Amino acid sequence: MVMKGDGPMVVGLMWSMAVLCTLFTVLRTYTRTVIVKSFGADDIVFIVACLMFIMYTIFLTISASIGFGQNMWEIPDVDVPPTVLYSAIGQTFSIFGMAIAKWSLGLFLLRLVCTTMHKIAIWLPLVLCFLTSVLCAAFFWFGCAPIEAVWNRALPGSHCNVLPRVPMYYVYGSTLVFTDFYFAIFPWFFIWKLNMKKREKIVVLCSMSLGIFAAAFGILRCSQISGLTSPNFLKAAVRIILFAAAEQCVTMICIGIPVCRPLYREYLNRLASRDSSNCNQTSTIRDCHLPTTGELIRHTSTSEAGFYADENRSDEEVFACEQRRSSRAAVDPEKGAIRGTEEFEVADTTKA
Structure with a gap:
C-alpha cells in the first residue's frame, strides 16, 4: 500500500535517526574493541538499544505502509486493526529501547566511580527506569479487555479502563526525563575533583552532559501523551512517535560522543605526529623545539x-x-x- 498523510515523513525521519544510531554504534564498537580494547557490558547494552530502535523503525514502517499517519476515516475499516497492532509492537520496542539506552550510560558511569555511595547513586535511577518500563509495557498491553481491544476497539463489549494507562505513561516519561537530567549533572560531582587538566575536565563533562537534549525531547513527548488515547489515534500519535524516536536517538548519540573520544583523539594525534615527522625531515630546525x-x-x-x-x-x-x-x-x-x-x-x- 502507498504511504499517505504523515506516513512518508514519519518513515523518512525514523530511518534517518536509525542510520545515525547505527553509525554511532559502529563507531563505539570500533573504539572499544580496537582502540581502547575495553569492550564491556555497557557496549553490549548500547548495541541492544540500537537493535531495539531499528525494530521500532521497522514496525512503524509497516504500520505506515498500511495507514499510520492518516486520519482514521481515510483508512478502510479492515486496515485499522493491523495498522494499530504494528504501531503498538513498535512502541513496545521503544518503551524498552529508551530504558536500555539509559542503562548503557549508567553502566559506563559505573566504570568511572569508586565509592559505594556513587555506585548506589547510579544504580537507583537504573532500577527505576527498568521498573517503570516494565510497568508501562504491562499497562499498555493489559489495560484493555480483552487484550485484542488494544488494536481493535470495534470489538463488542471491549473497554480499555482495566488499568490507568495514561497516568502510567506520564510516570514512565517523567522517569526518563529525570534520568536524563540526573546523568547529565551527576558526573560533575566526581569528575571535577579529579587531578587532571581543567580543559580536559570541561570537554569530558560537557560531552557527558549532552543528555539534557534527550531530556528536552522527553518533555516534548510527555506533552503529546494525550494523542495515544485520541479517537483519531493513527494521526494524533504521529508527534509522540517522532518525539519518542528523537529522544532515544539523541540519547544514544549523547552516550556515544564521550565514549568515542579516544577515536577522534587518536585521529588528531596521528595528524600531530605526521606534522612532527614532517618537521624532523626538513633541512631547517627553526620550527622544531x-x-x-x-x-x-x-x-x-x-x-x-x-x-x-x-x-x-x-x-x-x-x-x-x-x-x-x-x-x-x-x-x-x-x-x-x-x-x-x-x-x-x-x-x-x-x-x-
Missing part, C-alpha cells in the same frame, strides 16, 4: 604494575579506580605503579 643550554628535561617512568592517565587514554583509563589508586603508588607502592620522575640539565659541551 630543541632543548637549550641549562633547560631541564623531565622524564617520567612507570612500572609494569600500572600506568598514568594522560590525554591520549580512554575515559576509563583517565578516571577508573585502578588508575586513581596507581597515582598514589609513590606513597604506597603495593597499590599500583611506581612512578619515577627524573630531571636532566642540558650542559654546554662547547666549553669543554
